[in-house]
Amino acid sequence: MRVSTRLIFTALLATTGSTFTAMTANAAATQAAPIAYPKTLRQDVVDTQFGVKVADPYRWLENDVREDKAVADWVAEQNKVTNAYLDTLPGRDIFAFRIKALYDYERYGLPYKKGGRYFYTRNNGLQNQSALYVRDSLNGEGRMLLDPNTWSKDGATALASWVPSEDGRYVAYAIQDGGSDWRTVKVLDLATGKETADQLEWIKNSGVEWAKDGSGFYYSRFPEPAPGQKFQATNEHHKIYFHKLGTPQGEDKLIFETPDLPKRGHYGQVSEDGKWLIVTSSEGTDDRYEITLIDLARPEAKPRTLIAGLENNWSYIGNQDTKFLWATNKDAPRLRVVSLDVAEDDPKPVEVVPEDQATLDGASLLGGTLMLSYLVDAKTEVRRYSLDGKKLGTVALPGIGTAGGFGGESDDPETFFSFTSFATPTAIYRYDAATGQATPWAEPKVLFDPAAYEVSQRFYTSKDGTRVPMFVVHKKGLDLSKGAPTLLYGYGGFNISMTPSYSPTRLAWMEQGGVLAVANLRGGGEYGKAWHDAGRLQNKQNVFDDFIAAGEYLIAQGITTKDKLAIQGGSNGGLLVGAVVNQRPDLFAAALPAVGVMDMLRFDRWTAGRYWVDDYGYPNKEADFRKLHAYSPYHNVKTGVSYPAILVTTADTDDRVVPGHSFKYAAAIQAADIGDKPHLIRIETRAGHGSGKPTDKIIEEYADLWAFTAKHTGMTVK
Incomplete structure (x- = not known):
C-alpha cells in the first residue's frame, strides 16, 4: 500500500x-x-x-x-x-x-512470474480498484493490461483474481461485481492485447489452473441457481471442469464430481511438472481434506483417492516426480512437512520437517529449497530447509510483522514476498533463494512517520x-x-x-x-x-x-x-x-x-452458511442447538x-x-x-x-x- x-x-x-x-x-x-x-x-x-x-x-x-x-x-x-x-x-x-x-499512496501487489514476464497489480492511490500490469523484465517499464476502474460507473466491479498461462501469453481473470462472491472468468491475449471470446459463469470458491501447454485451464463451478435465488440459495454440487480456449463453456469437459456427496467442494491444482491434477475436497471450513489424484498423462486412468476420510489438513507443496511434499496436521497439531511416494500402492507419510513449537502457516518449494513460514506468537518467521529436511537458516525480515508470498518455480531461486505491520505499510521485496538476499522491489512512500x-x-x-x-x-x-x-x-x-x-x-x-x-x-x-x-x-x-x-x-x-x-x-x-x-x-x-452471523439457528440455510457447521455445529442437532441458542446474538438481546x-x-x-442476519438483529435491538x-x-x-x-x-x-x-x-x- x-x-x-x-x-x-x-x-x-x-x-x-x-x-x-x-x-x-x-x-x-x-x-x-x-x-x-x-x-x-x-x-x-x-x-x-x-x-x-x-x-x-x-x-x-x-x-x-x-x-x-x-x-x-x-x-x-x-x-x-x-x-x-x-x-x-x-x-x-x-x-x-x-x-x-492516508489512502493516497502508490501500492503494489506481489509480482507473479510466468514466461519471463512479471505480472502484478498497482493502485496509484485513490483508485477504487487496483489495475493489472506486466513487465517484460524485472525492472522494466510496466504497462497496464486490465483497468477495472473502467468496468463500472460506481467503481464496484473488481478484478478478483488473475492467473497467467505458463508461457505468459494469456491471463485468465475473474470479475467480481458489486461485492458478490460469484465470479465471471474471462481471458486476455497479450499477443493481441484483446479479450478472447472465452467467458465462464457461475464460478465460486475456485481458482484457475492452467494446463502446462496453455491450451486451457481447470476451474470449479456450481450449477446455475434458480431464478431469484442467486444471492441466497445454498451452494451444492461443486464440480471441476476443463475449459479449452476458444470453445463455449457448454462444451467444457467435466473432470471431477461427487454427485452422491453434494455438499463437498472441490479445488484442483496442476502439479508443476504438469503430470497430475491434485483435487482437494472438503465439506466445511475446517482444514479436513480428502485428496484425489488424476493422472493427466493418462486420460483413461480413473481418479485415485490418495488420502480419504476428511480427517486432516493436507496442503500440497510440490513434487519431484512421484514424491509429493505436503504440509499436514496429521499427528502434528501445529503442522509438519511430510512426503508421500504416489508410486506406492499404499504410500505412508515420511517426515521431512517435524512439528515445531511455532505454527506452520505456509510452505513453498523454491530453487530446490523448502521455504516454511511460521507463526511465532502471531508474528511471521520464515525458515529455509533442504528437501531432506536440513535447516538452512532463516530469512531476514524488515521487522516484527507479517510476511507473505514466497511463491515461484521449484527450480527458480527468484521469488517475492510482502511485509507489513500495524504502522508499516505493505512493501514488496525480491528474494534470491540461492544467495539468501532480500532487496526492496516496491516500497511505499507515505504521509506519516511509522516510527x-x-x-x-x-x-x-x-x-x-x-x-x-x-x-x-x-x-x-x-x-x-x-x-x-x-x-x-x-x-x-x-x-x-x-x-x-x-x-x-x-x-x-x-x-x-x-x-x-x-x-x-x-x-x-x-x-x-x-x-x-x-x-x-x-x-x-x-x-x-x-x-x-x-x-x-x-x-x-x-x-x-x-x-x-x-x-x-x-x-x-x-x-x-x-x-x-x-x-x-x-x-x-x-x-x-x-456483516455478522447473528441468527445461529438458521445460518446454514443460505449460500455458504452450510460450510460453517465445522465451527458452529448443526442447528438441527440437539446438543449443538442448545449451545447455539445460548449465545445467538439475535435470540439473546x-x-x-x-x-x-x-x-x-x-x-x-x-x-x-x-x-x-444483520437486518433481524438490528430490528431486535431497536425494539x-x-x-x-x-x-x-x-x-x-x-x-x-x-x-x-x-x-x-x-x-x-x-x-x-x-x-x-x-x-x-x-x-x-x-
Missing part, C-alpha cells in the same frame, strides 16, 4: 480545522431529541426445536432486498435514520478527509486461565493517565490468525489519540489445531470469554476505561461482537458488528439493561453472510428496552462481504464508523 499526496493536505487540515470545529459543534447541538427508529413489522413466527419455543418475529427480513419491496423499503428507512444521525457527528468530515489522504507509533504485544489471562496474546498499538508518548479511547478488534474462528497488518483507516483512528488493540482469541489459527478447537463447536464460549477478558485487561492496565472502550469485528467477528454485547453490555461504550451504542454494518449484495444510546444499522449498496469494495466506499464507511465511535468513547476529534 503508497502515496502521492502533497503536503497541501496537511496545510488544508490546519487551515480548515476551525471551520470543521464550528460546523460539528453546531451539528452536535442539533442532536438532542431521541432517535425515532423506523417501525419494523413483528410477525407471530415461533418454531419449536427440541422442546424449546424460539420466536423469530423478523423472519420476513431474511428475504432478498432485490426481490422483496417491503425489505427494500425497510432498508431505505433505516439508512435514512442512520444517515440523519451520522450527519450530526463531530469529526465525520475530518476523518473522511484524513482517511482519504511515531509504538507496537507492543501483551499476554493476558482469560476466564479459564488460558494465556492469550494481544497487540496494542498507539502513538508514542500517548498520555494514558486517564485512559484513552480504545478500539478492541477480534475474530476468533475458522482457524484464521490475526497477524500485524497496516490499515490507513486504523491509522486515522490512532492519529487522533486512539489506541488499537487486536486480540488473538481462541478459535483462530495462531497456535495450531488445538487453539482452533478450543474456540469452536461446544467450546465457542471460550472465544467470547477471551474477548471479554481482553477488554477487562485493557481497563485494569489503565489503557482505557469502560466509557472509552469500543469493540469491532466482522463476519464471525460480527457474531463475536453481538454475543459479548449481550453477555457484558456494561463493559463497552460502543460496538461495531460488521436483553431487555431492561443499558446497552452500549451500536452501529451495525452490512451490504445489500453480501451473499456470504446474507444481510438478513428492545436497552437504553437511550443509538442502535443503528448502516446498509451499503452495491457491496458485499468486503472483498472488491471500492476505495471511496471504504473511506465513507470508516469516516462514519470512527465518528460514531469517537462520539461514544469521548474522543475529541481535532
Whole structure:
C-alpha cells in the first residue's frame, strides 16, 4: 500500500480545522431529541426445536432486498435514520478527509512470474480498484493490461483474481461485481492485447489452473441457481471442469464430481511438472481434506483417492516426480512437512520437517529449497530447509510483522514476498533463494512517520486461565493517565490468525489519540489445531470469554476505561461482537458488528452458511442447538439493561453472510428496552462481504464508523 499526496493536505487540515470545529459543534447541538427508529413489522413466527419455543418475529427480513419491496423499503428507512444521525457527528468530515489522504499512496501487489514476464497489480492511490500490469523484465517499464476502474460507473466491479498461462501469453481473470462472491472468468491475449471470446459463469470458491501447454485451464463451478435465488440459495454440487480456449463453456469437459456427496467442494491444482491434477475436497471450513489424484498423462486412468476420510489438513507443496511434499496436521497439531511416494500402492507419510513449537502457516518449494513460514506468537518467521529436511537458516525480515508470498518455480531461486505491520505499510521485496538476499522491489512512500507509533504485544489471562496474546498499538508518548479511547478488534474462528497488518483507516483512528488493540482469541489459527478447537463447536464460549477478558485487561492496565472502550469485528467477528454485547453490555461504550452471523439457528440455510457447521455445529442437532441458542446474538438481546451504542454494518449484495442476519438483529435491538444510546444499522449498496469494495466506499464507511465511535468513547476529534 503508497502515496502521492502533497503536503497541501496537511496545510488544508490546519487551515480548515476551525471551520470543521464550528460546523460539528453546531451539528452536535442539533442532536438532542431521541432517535425515532423506523417501525419494523413483528410477525407471530415461533418454531419449536427440541422442546424449546424460539420466536423469530423478523423472519420476513431474511428475504432478498432485490426481490422483496417491503425489505427494500425497510432498508431505505433505516439508512435514512442512520444517515440523519451520522450527519450530526463531530469529526465525520475530518476523518473522511484524513482517511482519504492516508489512502493516497502508490501500492503494489506481489509480482507473479510466468514466461519471463512479471505480472502484478498497482493502485496509484485513490483508485477504487487496483489495475493489472506486466513487465517484460524485472525492472522494466510496466504497462497496464486490465483497468477495472473502467468496468463500472460506481467503481464496484473488481478484478478478483488473475492467473497467467505458463508461457505468459494469456491471463485468465475473474470479475467480481458489486461485492458478490460469484465470479465471471474471462481471458486476455497479450499477443493481441484483446479479450478472447472465452467467458465462464457461475464460478465460486475456485481458482484457475492452467494446463502446462496453455491450451486451457481447470476451474470449479456450481450449477446455475434458480431464478431469484442467486444471492441466497445454498451452494451444492461443486464440480471441476476443463475449459479449452476458444470453445463455449457448454462444451467444457467435466473432470471431477461427487454427485452422491453434494455438499463437498472441490479445488484442483496442476502439479508443476504438469503430470497430475491434485483435487482437494472438503465439506466445511475446517482444514479436513480428502485428496484425489488424476493422472493427466493418462486420460483413461480413473481418479485415485490418495488420502480419504476428511480427517486432516493436507496442503500440497510440490513434487519431484512421484514424491509429493505436503504440509499436514496429521499427528502434528501445529503442522509438519511430510512426503508421500504416489508410486506406492499404499504410500505412508515420511517426515521431512517435524512439528515445531511455532505454527506452520505456509510452505513453498523454491530453487530446490523448502521455504516454511511460521507463526511465532502471531508474528511471521520464515525458515529455509533442504528437501531432506536440513535447516538452512532463516530469512531476514524488515521487522516484527507479517510476511507473505514466497511463491515461484521449484527450480527458480527468484521469488517475492510482502511485509507489513500495524504502522508499516505493505512493501514488496525480491528474494534470491540461492544467495539468501532480500532487496526492496516496491516500497511505499507515505504521509506519516511509522516510527511515531509504538507496537507492543501483551499476554493476558482469560476466564479459564488460558494465556492469550494481544497487540496494542498507539502513538508514542500517548498520555494514558486517564485512559484513552480504545478500539478492541477480534475474530476468533475458522482457524484464521490475526497477524500485524497496516490499515490507513486504523491509522486515522490512532492519529487522533486512539489506541488499537487486536486480540488473538481462541478459535483462530495462531497456535495450531488445538487453539482452533478450543474456540469452536461446544467450546465457542471460550472465544467470547477471551474477548471479554481482553477488554477487562485493557481497563485494569489503565489503557482505557469502560466509557472509552469500543469493540469491532466482522463476519464471525460480527457474531463475536453481538454475543459479548449481550453477555457484558456494561463493559463497552460502543460496538461495531460488521456483516455478522447473528441468527445461529438458521445460518446454514443460505449460500455458504452450510460450510460453517465445522465451527458452529448443526442447528438441527440437539446438543449443538442448545449451545447455539445460548449465545445467538439475535435470540439473546436483553431487555431492561443499558446497552452500549451500536452501529451495525452490512451490504445489500453480501451473499456470504446474507444481510438478513444483520437486518433481524438490528430490528431486535431497536425494539428492545436497552437504553437511550443509538442502535443503528448502516446498509451499503452495491457491496458485499468486503472483498472488491471500492476505495471511496471504504473511506465513507470508516469516516462514519470512527465518528460514531469517537462520539461514544469521548474522543475529541481535532
